[in-house]
Amino acid sequence: MALPQAKQTETEARLAMLDLPAGGWTEAARRDALARVQAMGLPGRRDEYWKFTNPATLTQAEAPRAAVFDTQETQIFEAIDRLKIVFVDGVFDAEASDDLSLEGISIERLAESKADIHWAKDLYGTLETNGQTPVQRPLAALNTAFATDGILLHVTGTPSKPINLMYYHEDESSDAILHHVIKVDPGAEVTILENGPAAARFNEVMEVDVADTARFHHVRAQGRDHERRAATHIFARLGTESAFKSFTLTANGVMTRNECIIELTGDDAIAHVAGACVGDGDFHHDDTVFITHDAVNCESRQVFKKVLRNGATGVFQGKILVKAGAQKTDGYQISQSLLLDGDSQFLAKPELEIYADDVACSHGSTSGAIDEEALFYLRSRGVPHSDATNLLTLAFLAEAVEEIEDETLSAQVVEKISAWLLRRSA
Amino acid sequence: MLEIKNLHVKLEEEDKQILKGVDLTVEAGKVHAIMGPNGSGKSTLSYVLSGREGYEVTDGEATLLGEDILDMDPEERAAAGLFLAFQYPVEIPGVGNMTFLRTAVNAQRKARGEEEMSSTEFLKVIRERAKELKIDADMLKRPVNVGFSGGEKKRNEILQMAMLEPKMCILDETDSGLDVDAMKLVADGVNALRSEGRGFLVITHYQRLLDHIVPDVVHIMSDGRIVKTGGPELALEVEKNGYTDIVEEVA
Numbered sequence: 001m002a003l004p005q006a007k008q009t010e011t012e013a014r015l016a017m018l019d020l021p022a023g024g025w026t027e028a029a030r031r032d033a034l035a036r037v038q039a040m041g042l043p044g045r046r047d048e049y050w051k052f053t054n055p056a057t058l059t060q061a062e063a064p065r066a067a068v069f070d071t072q073e074t075q076i077f078e079a080i081d082r083l084k085i086v087f088v089d090g091v092f093d094a095e096a097s098d099d100l101s102l103e104g105i106s107i108e109r110l111a112e113s114k115a116d117i118h119w120a121k122d123l124y125g126t127l128e129t130n131g132q133t134p135v136q137r138p139l140a141a142l143n144t145a146f147a148t149d150g151i152l153l154h155v156t157g158t159p160s161k162p163i164n165l166m167y168y169h170e171d172e173s174s175d176a177i178l179h180h181v182i183k184v185d186p187g188a189e190v191t192i193l194e195n196g197p198a199a200a201r202f203n204e205v206m207e208v209d210v211a212d213t214a215r216f217h218h219v220r221a222q223g224r225d226h227e228r229r230a231a232t233h234i235f236a237r238l239g240t241e242s243a244f245k246s247f248t249l250t251a252n253g254v255m256t257r258n259e260c261i262i263e264l265t266g267d268d269a270i271a272h273v274a275g276a277c278v279g280d281g282d283f284h285h286d287d288t289v290f291i292t293h294d295a296v297n298c299e300s301r302q303v304f305k306k307v308l309r310n311g312a313t314g315v316f317q318g319k320i321l322v323k324a325g326a327q328k329t330d331g332y333q334i335s336q337s338l339l340l341d342g343d344s345q346f347l348a349k350p351e352l353e354i355y356a357d358d359v360a361c362s363h364g365s366t367s368g369a370i371d372e373e374a375l376f377y378l379r380s381r382g383v384p385h386s387d388a389t390n391l392l393t394l395a396f397l398a399e400a401v402e403e404i405e406d407e408t409l410s411a412q413v414v415e416k417i418s419a420w421l422l423r424r425s426a
Numbered sequence: 427m428l429e430i431k432n433l434h435v436k437l438e439e440e441d442k443q444i445l446k447g448v449d450l451t452v453e454a455g456k457v458h459a460i461m462g463p464n465g466s467g468k469s470t471l472s473y474v475l476s477g478r479e480g481y482e483v484t485d486g487e488a489t490l491l492g493e494d495i496l497d498m499d500p501e502e503r504a505a506a507g508l509f510l511a512f513q514y515p516v517e518i519p520g521v522g523n524m525t526f527l528r529t530a531v532n533a534q535r536k537a538r539g540e541e542e543m544s545s546t547e548f549l550k551v552i553r554e555r556a557k558e559l560k561i562d563a564d565m566l567k568r569p570v571n572v573g574f575s576g577g578e579k580k581r582n583e584i585l586q587m588a589m590l591e592p593k594m595c596i597l598d599e600t601d602s603g604l605d606v607d608a609m610k611l612v613a614d615g616v617n618a619l620r621s622e623g624r625g626f627l628v629i630t631h632y633q634r635l636l637d638h639i640v641p642d643v644v645h646i647m648s649d650g651r652i653v654k655t656g657g658p659e660l661a662l663e664v665e666k667n668g669y670t671d672i673v674e675e676v677a
Contacts, residue, residue: 371518373516374516374517374518376477376478376479376500376516377512377515377516378518378530379477379499379500379501379504380477380500380501380509380510380512381504381526381530381533381586381590382505382530382533382537383533384533384537387529388501391529392521394521395518395520395521395569
């Protein structure tokens with residue numbers, strides 16, 4: 001079916017700005033992805049999946065400018081022993097990065113991997129393609145076709161420290177496209193940390209293949225640049241008795257769409273996706289999650305909390321699909337917003353689609369203001385109004401932050417949220 | 427310590443006068459009790475003094491150590507030395523009891539220009555005071571009042587009082603929902619805090635709490651006014667004859 005004229009024009013305008021990298025083992029996947037983007041067209045306001053989020057600035061030909069937010073504060077994971085991999089406006093920075101060798105893991109850059117044969121060939125674009133049904137995700141296909149770099153991680157053991165992808169933003173009009181592929185072997189375990197704004201506009205795809213009994217942890221803090229935009233996709237496939245746990249902190253950013261697409265393909269697997277976001281003013285944050293249960297006795301959890309003020313907008317679209325035969329599924333989904341004033345809004349679309357008869361699935365979504373009773377109780381004990389509000393706000397976000405298994409990491413996240421709240425109540 | 431003169435208060439939402447001229451002075455070192463039938467305005471008095479929203483003072487004044495408290499924010503009143511033990515302590519999920527108490531203690535100290543309590547000192551003090559009130563380590567770690575029994579909540583109020591060391595303590599129906607043992611524990615906690623420099627205003631519907639916290643002065647409140655004042659024997663009279671006789675007697 002031909003695309004509507006406007007959509008076709010917009011898609012062509014965007015594609016005209018990009019060069020398709022040629023050669024090497026990714027070439028076939030890139031050509032295939034380009035064909036798919038051309039067939040699907042980029043998302044438009046009228047697409048059902050973009051009902052709550054206007055994709056225009058994410059799809060337009062050139063990235064809207066985003067002022068560089070200069071803060072002298074320390075990076076979120078600074079206190080943690082980790083292997084740093086640095087990208088500045090989407091360009092790898094060898095000098096700022098650590099040596100890429102670490103026991104239990106092989107680390108390569110996508111841009112430098114030019115051979116014809118590679119372990120990542122079976123995954124690059126594959127999980128992304130799988131994730132295109134039943135809902136199209138054209139920005140992810142665009143990423144597969146045009147990604148300029150990324151990291152290929154093959155986890156064979158249990159590396160002694162987390163891998164930290166650090167994304168700096170220095171150019172006001174940068175438009176970065178990064179694509180990571182992570183393969184975690186049976187029994188292996190890895191923690192991936194991500195932080196920073198990355199670019200004026202950032203399109204990121206992470207494909208994660210978690211083999212039987214493997215464990216994958218992911219903690220991300222998206223950059224605080226007020227004008228930055230990001231469209232990210234995580235595509236994960238989980239084997240038997242494997243675990244996937246991802247948490248994202250978002251503070252600021254004029255436009256963020258984080259999609260997480262998980263397929264539980266082996267029995268007894270666990271997938272937890274959580275997010276905490278704090279938005280003030282010109283802030284639009286969209287969490288879109290799609291979890292497919294296609295095996296027996298799997299558990300999935302989605303915990304999303306959003307604090308919104310001064311006209312900020314939060315969106316949550318979360319779906320649990322339980323396929324026929326995926327018995328004993330335990331699916332949990334909660335999305336909540338704390339609206340600190342009457343101008344902010346939270347739009348939620350929780351969905352369950354179940355074809356098995358022996359499952360326990362629940363979902364809930366709420367929007368509310370600060371609890372006045374609790375506020376008065378705290379104040380009557382001498383806690384000033386703003387501190388009391390911050391304490392209650394942190395308490396609201398706690399359920400999401402507690403999804404992070406590692407307490408050192410969750411403490412870093414809490415510290416960043418506290419600092420954010422404190423700056424706003426000064 | 428606490429001086430209330432001709433206090434008139436109405437509900438903000440509806441045009442309903444609750445307090446119709448309360449006069450009351452609590453001296454330092456003394457325990458005053460206010461008794462009265464339901465709807466007489468006892469709890470309203472405690473809320474207005476602590477600064478809860480929803481009430482409008484239409485006349486009169488209230489001072490703590492000579493300072494007008496009615497224009498202060500609730501946190502300022504707390505820092506000035508006022509403490510209200512709630513009839514229904516509020517549950518606050520996600521905020522640890524210990525964190526809450528340390529935040530409160532240090533916020534008050536900061537507001538008074540005093541040095542903050544170090545975490546080591548705080549831990550030492552809270553452990554001691556918690557032990558006296560039979561509050562275990564688990565209750566200190568749990569979120570404020572979440573999953574606490576009625577008795578635990580009231581003990582937690584007294585623990586807060588012990589930590590904050592206020593000058594003027596108002597206890598609003600602290601005996602409600604307590605069995606005899608729990609009431610005794612709470613009363614012991616309160617009695618331990620009685621001192622020369624501290625005033626107490628104990629609001630209660632029943633006389634039984636006053637067997638344990640023996641007051642110096644007893645006031646009977648009815649229809650928004652103090653209608654009778656006497657010694658501890660007044661509480662016994664209420665216990666024996668009910669409120670009707672006293673209220674009718676003064677009417």
